[in-house]
Amino acid sequence: MNEQIKINNMISFFGNIITHTQIIRAYITIQNGKITAITKSKPMGEIIDLGDAYIAPGFIDLHIHGVHRALVDNGIEDLKEICKTLPTYGVTGFLPTLAPRIKGEDAKFLQTLAQAETTGTQILGFHLEGPFLKITGSLTADAVSGADASRVRALIEAAKPHKAIFSISPDVEDIDKLIPIMSENDTPVFITHTAADVVQTERAIVLGACHATHFYDVFPCPEVTEPGVRPCGAVEAILADDRVSVDFILDGVHVDPVAVRMALKCKPDKVCLITDANVGAGLEPGRFVFGDSGEIEFAYKGAPARSVQGKYLAGSGLTMDQALRNAMKWLQLDLPEAVQLLTYNPAKVLGISNHKGLLAAGYDADLIVLNSELEILQTWINGKCFYKKK
Secondary structure (H helix, E strand, O other), rough: OOOOOOOOOOEEEEEEEEEEEEEEEEEEEEOOEEEEEEOOOOOOOOEEEEEEEEEEEOOOEEEEEEEEEEEEEHHHHHHHHHHHHHHHHOOEEEEEEEEOOOOOOHHHHHHHHOOOOOOOEEEEEEEEEEOOOOOOOOOOOHEEOOOHHHHHHHHHHHHOOOOOOEOOOOOOHHHHHHHHHHHHOOOOOEEOOOOOHHHHHHHHHHOOOEHHHOOOOOOOOOOOOOOOOOOOOEEEHHHEEEEEOOEEEEOOOOHHHHHHHHHHHHHHOOOOEOOOOOOOOOOOOOEEOOOOHOEEOOOOOEEEEOOOOOOEEEEEEHHHHHHHHHHHHHOOOOOHHHHHHHHHHHHHHHHHOOOOOOOOOOEEOEEEEEOOOEEEEEEOOOOOOEEEEE
């Protein structure tokens, strides 16, 4: 659709604006891709009255492999299609997430993706889920690699002009030699797929690991070694450290909502929601191919993805708008609090919360319009409309 702002590149909306802490009935004006004002006084120029609809910051998804029939690992054309599709679900920025490939081939493939010219949802970096992982989960065996600094630097170079954001396991041997490289230039390093103990996890955090992705999933419980004593591991070390943020797949299967509520008590401003969506997300139930990991299936629309062969979890069919609705239903939050989990908090993880993740003057004009059922009506990215519900 790509409808350009009209009248001197300025347009105003009137509706229920979701700010950082409250909902106000006001006008929001955008011009040249930026929010210029939020005011209760009627501004000059063209005004779109949205009635009782909500106006919120656009969603930022930190972990997503695919949507509809497109998969990041399939290449440039699928990446372009994902960028075009995500505005349907209110996503204005995301980290395309790649499964690991063979050394050498991984950097070459990433470089190809990084040079792609896309329209729609903005690429905010590339999330590399491997190869420095201890537990493969639903990924292929290529997810497991020893410490290799040259490989890290090759992937960082390949991702330019974007950042390469690594997911690592603190229990990979010699990972402490890689984290300082990965975290250069204020780049976040994610923790996942790990059975690390407290010491290993705390060491990774000190070195620069600052976020845990699909928290609670592929974070196995430590073995009980002293009968009657509950052991602690990576989960407890992460929850106890104020420096670390977390994200969850809130689909009702990947994690019990009580774990998300507990995290909100431990670190109220550092909890995010993601989709970890796979190819097939957003579509009716069916079977799809998840790259080298094989065929996956969805039992119902929005269901977790499961391997056809092993029936294990392999990502989700979640979309960000559904994640918001789930948060409102399960987390006992008000709407501004729930919205923050999909907007400002992930922007903080990426170090871009000074211009994304909020509706405020000077911020990028990335905004969404939702109805009373929290369904997406419109999505605007940098002041351009990329989705309008028919």
